Each structure stands twice: as C-alpha cells, then as structure tokens.
Amino acid sequence: MERRTFIKSSALALSALPFYGATFQDTPYRLALIGSGWWGMNILREAIAHGSSTVVALCDVDEGQLTRAKEEVGTLTSDTPTLYKDYRDLITTEQPDIVIVATPDHWHALPAIMAMQHGAHVYLEKPIGHTIAEGRAILNAARAHERNVQIGTHRRVSPHNISAMEFLRSGKVGQISQVKAFVNYNQPPGSPNPDSDPPPGLDWDFWLGPAPERAFNSRIHPRGFRQYLDFANGQISDWGPHWFDQVLWWTDEKYPRTIYSTGSRDIKNDGADAPDTQLVVYDFESFTLEWEHKLCAANQNESHNVGCYFYGTEGTLHLGWRDGWTFYSRNRDELPLNVPAQLNAPDHQNIKELWADFIQAIKDDHRPTCDVEKGHLATNIALLGMISYHVGRSIAWDGATETIANDPEASKLLSKDYRGEWELP
Ligand SMILES: NC(=O)c1ccc[n+]([C@@H]2O[C@H](COP(=O)([O-])OP(=O)(O)OC[C@H]3O[C@@H](n4cnc5c(N)ncnc54)[C@H](O)[C@@H]3O)[C@@H](O)[C@H]2O)c1
DSSP states (O other), X not given: OOHHHHHHHHHHHTTTSSOOOTTOOSSOEEEEEESOSHHHHHHHHHHHHHTSEEEEEEEOSBHHHHHHHHHXXXXXXXXXXXXXXXXXXXXHHHOOSEEEEOSOGGGSHHHHHXXXXXXXEEEEOSXXXXXXXXXXXXXXXXXXXXXXXXXXXXXXXXXXXXXXXXXXXTTTTOOEEEEEEEEEOBOOOOOOOOOBOOOTTBOHHHHXXXXXXXXXXXXXXXXXXXXXXXXXXXXXXXXXHHHHHHHHHHSSOOOOSEEEEEEEOXXXXXXXXXXXXXXXXXXXXXXXXXXXXXXXXXXXXXXXXEEEEEEETTEEEXXXXXXXXXXXXSSTTSOOEEEOOOOBTTTTBOHHHHHHHHHHHHHHTSOOTTBHHHHHHHHHHHHHHHHHHHHTSOEEEETTTTEETTOHHHHHTTSOOOOTTOOOO
C-alpha cells in the first residue's frame, strides 16, 4: 500500500476523532525541494521558519546550486537532506509529504504531476506550466489525486493587495471598464553571448529535459531562461500570472473571449527570443484587459513601473508592488490615497503568509488560497497572449472547453512536443 493511501485509510478508520484530513499527521511533514535555485530557496527558508516540516531531500541538476542549498539548510536546521539530481529518484525513494517545485517553467509539469501521483502536496511556482495543456494536466492530477497544490502567486495574501480588493469592491473606484497590467524595465540594449560548454557539475541535457536540444549559454542558466521561448514565455509569463491573478480575483469572470497581441524583439538583441516589447488586448464580457511590457524603455515620467491600473468612473486605482496601492480620484482637488506595502525580505514578497496558508489547507483538508485552478486560469491569460503573438492575429478562446475556435495553427500551440523519453501524462 502506498504510504499516502495508508495515512488516508488510517485516518478514515479513526473517524471517531474530531478531525481527519487526507494527510493529517502530528509529526513534521517530510519536505523536499526540486529546483534549488533563487526562488526555490526563498520558499524553503520560509517553509523552514514555519517549523512544520523536516527537509528530507534537495534536488537540482546543477551540483553547484545543490551544494549551496545544502549548506544553507545546514545553517538553518539540524536536518540532513539527501541530495538528488533526478527528481524521479527523490520522489520514489523519499515519498515526501510536500514537494516544492521551483524549476524553470519547462520543468514544472513533470515533477509536479509525479509528486502528486506519489501522494505529495505541491507548492508549485508560477507560471504553472509552459503550455496550457501542461497546466490542464497539473490541475487534473491535483483533482484526481486529491492533493493540495498551492501556486506561488503570493500577491493573493499580501496585505496591501487584500485591502486594494476591498477598496475596489467598496465601489469607491466606480464602474471599471478597463484594466491595464504592465511592467516597464530600463535595461540597456544587449549583445549576444557566445554559447559555451556547461559549467562542471551541471547536467545540461537533464536541465533541457523535454525542451529541444541546444548548446549551453550562461545567459540561460541560472535565472535567464525566462527570455528563451523553449523554456519559458518571456515577460508576460514571468510577471503576467501575478497581475492576471489579481484581475481574476477582482472580477467574477474566469477567462477572456478574444485575445490580440503584437510585439517585437528589435532592441534587446541579446540572443534570447522572447519579445522585449509586447501589447495584448483581452476582451472579457464586462471589461477590457490590456497587457503591456517594455524591457528597454522605462518611462521616468510615470511613477509606477509595474502593476495594474483599474480605470473607474470615480478614479483610477494603481495596484503595485513595493509602492503598495494608490487611488487617484477623478476629483483633482483630492490628494492621492496611498496604502503602503507590507513585504518580507529578501526580494519583497509574501511567501511566509502563503506557506502558512498552504500548511493550514493541508491540515484542514481544504483548498489553499492560491489553488492550482486559479494558477491555471491566470497562467492561461499569459499563454493565450503568447499564442496570439506567435500567430499574429486575434484568437477566440472558449474557456469552458479550453479550445481556440477555427484556428488549427493557434490550437497547435496549446501543447508542444517533448524531446526524447519525456512525456506529459
Ligand atoms: N512567485 C514569484 O514571485 C517568483 C519569483 C521568482 C521566480 N519564480 C519562479 O520560480 C521558478 C524558478 O525560477 P528561479 O529564478 O529560481 O530560477 P533559477 O535558475 O535560480 O533556479 C531554478 C533551478 O532549477 C534547477 N533545475 C532545472 N531543471 C531541473 C530539474 N529537472 N530538476 C531539478 N532541478 C532543476 C536549475 O538548475 C536551477 O538551479 C520559475 O518558474 C519562476 O517563474 C517565482
């Protein structure tokens, strides 16, 4: 019998007790991290600080990342995690209760689904997948295996985002017909970096995994994969899921009906291939959503460089990051109202609150605040923008069936072929 099945059936047998959850237990959760890089370690630190888990395993295809992660865990705990290069060995050997998946986007679906198949709850980073089909497979696995999947869209638990939603719902912004989500960077134009041999200790073929074969480039790993379309979907799928999730939190609607995108990669010229400027227009039933990003054209005249503008009949609310939220009344005599952010170090996030929510959801056997379905819907908005960008025309989205009408070329981009032995379950 699988360990998870055993816990579940023992719990059911003890139904006279006041509480039984699918994974109720009074010992620390056996926690594993897959993808021990920048963000994975930010999550792991908060998981350790929460005190509910023992770190039993760390996994990375780069020995350098793994060694640094192990050293840091050694300074924070007395845990002695086993190190793995192959997440499949980790999952089958350790049978963890909880797995954090913080790999590059092209490596989200396979470890997350396998972890659930073996009974683990998963804290999975956004965007939930590299394609809409991957996101759907992750969501289906979560429901089939009755596992909790918390997506790392921590803005759902950020105090200033919560109070902004209350302000929007209070009617003080009036009727909102348009929302703009955006990010502006001020990066210098680049130049290509030559490919090279991978550094010692990095299994580059494993890092590529299901993605097409290509030579190593130090711009890609670590952290640079975001701007390479074989591994991610550029700025819109890096920042977009956070802001699209906020829009879905505000509206009762679940998806846009038509999507049009344009953009270019004319300025950055650094060997990557995601657009360095992009515009997307999404038609929802009751409002229009815009996405806009620029990597190399910050505007010092605009005070906010990232976030969402909710344009209402009584004024405009800017929902931001480090700058909290600000309401600009239509009445010019009224001073802007600002509510500051309350973020945690390092990197200005609210993972601590999201981790606590995740553990509580596991204990109480209910879905967490950033449940996988919300992550899927928010990620889909980003990925639909990219599909329209690729085909260069408007696409019509049927969110109920997750299909694109009358466009075989665009429909093909809902999924992708995997390289070699890798297969999406
Ligand atoms: N929620 C947020 O605010 C937030 C912020 C930053 C990053 N992220 C997300 O976190 C994820 C990781 O981003 P990052 O910036 O930490 O990248 P990173 O490059 O620093 O870390 C990713 C790690 O995964 C490892 N890896 C690659 N393939 C692997 C595999 N098959 N098995 C095990 N390890 C593997 C890499 O070697 C690397 O060490 C991304 O999906 C990103 O979007 C989320």
